[in-house]
Amino acid sequence: MTRGSLRMRFSLAVLAWIIGGLIVVGVGTSALFTRHIESRFHAELQQHLLELAELTIVSPDGSPRLERPLSDPRYAVPDSGFYWQVDRHGFPPLRSPSVTKGGLDTALAHQPDIFHRPANGPTGVAMTYGFTRPIADGSGYLHYLIATDQRHLDDVTKAFEAELIGWLSLLALALLATGGLVILYTLKPLNRLAGTVAAVRSGSARRMGGKWPSEITPLVHDLDGLLQANEEMVSRARLEAGNLAHGLRTSLAILTDEAETLAKGPAGESAITLLDQCRQIERQLDWHLARARAKASFGGPGTEMPDALLPIIAAMRRLHQARTVHFEVTGGPPATLAIDSRDFAEIVSNLADNAGKWATSLINIGWHTQDGGLCLVFTDDGPGIPADEIARAFAPGQRLDENIMGNGLGLAIAQDLARLAGGEVRLSARVDGSKGLVATCILPIKSA
Ligand SMILES: Nc1ncnc2c1ncn2[C@@H]1O[C@H](COP(=O)(O)OP(=O)(O)OP(=O)(O)O)[C@@H](O)[C@H]1O
Ligand SMILES: [Mg+2]
Missing domain, CATH: 1.10.287 (Helix Hairpins)
Structure with a gap:
């Protein structure tokens, strides 16, 4: 995947879409859930406040007391985080058994309508509800307060958020995997396009x-x-x-x-x-x-070896018969070469002609397969070419030996045609160190 490639663009877009989408879903869901939980808490606490007011009676001495405990048992557990308090001016405050230290802020219970806000409670910040009602005989007011620690609300939302993050991470992985598959699937035709263009290019x-x-x-x-x-x-x-x-x-x-x-x-x-x-x-x-x-002539029927070679060698024997050089064909395996037969003839006749012109007495022609190609080897016993002159010998119009007739084009033509067919011509000294030149022509073998 390279910079600026379609695959990279798709991947970045999918990544941004998944991350952005999941952040919006996560934040939205968490806010929705918190609102839902809060409204349930609020409804419940308002209910408890009303129940507290219902159960409160005034003793003959004027002090407030409860007819019976509140129905929610958590108000009876010490430091449970659920507290209530009833105040009457001039009397000590009446508090739930859960309050073991401190008390609730009575200032929040001086209005006839239920009012709520977070305030300091006996065990930390607590959502506190309060309101006041006149006593039936008109002798004064009772101030009712109910509070629940904020941590109860926070614990529920935190647990939900932890679970939500787990699920969203799983969803992100699943979406990334499917996104990757979608990219692979949609880009498949482009890969095929590249492959087909390469096939057209290669012929x-x-x-x-x-x-x-x-x-x-x-x-x-x-x-x-x-x-x-x-x-x-x-x-x-x-x-x-x-x-x-x-x-x-x-x-x-x-x-x-x-x-x-x-x-x-x-x-x-x-x-x-x-x-x-x-x-x-x-x-x-x-x-x-x-x-x-x-x-x-790309994509032609190909050239059969050795059928195409032998008549050319026969012609070369006739052409060079005055020099009494011997053309010896050692042979090799048969093969169909991926090259036009006229181009093959042109290459082979140039290499064989050179060997015929410079050999002293013997020219050997053999071939073998190697790496999906055919190596056709012409070995002569002539003067050879020094290693540092070989590149010059291939240059069009270059002749290293002016004594023998020629235009210096044979090797250039052979190399050109071999390369156009996907092959190559190489010149080298003989491996056994004896005098002479080895001209090797590598040509691709036609696949079935
Ligand atoms: N088998 C060989 N032995 C020694 N020298 C060679 C041999 N083949 C080629 N050369 C040298 O390389 C030079 C270039 O060869 P090339 O076939 O291109 O040209 P040419 O044979 O001189 O002319 P043309 O092939 O155009 O008739 C030759 O002039 C010769 O000096
Ligand atoms: Mg030549």
């Missing part, structure tokens, strides 16, 4: 084709259109190159013929230069034609 597929999601289909159609236009352009260019070469070749043949005739006459020197130039033009034409053809 194993000619078109994108296939069924795609509606958002990608226009892109694939456009891409296929582009490939089609490209292919047409290449084959048109190839045809034009072929036509041009044909036209030039005919004129070139006439020129060469004329130069050959002239060479026998008095202007021999100039005619030889002319002939040389004609051969060079012919070679250049070969090279450019081979390149144009190779680029357009």
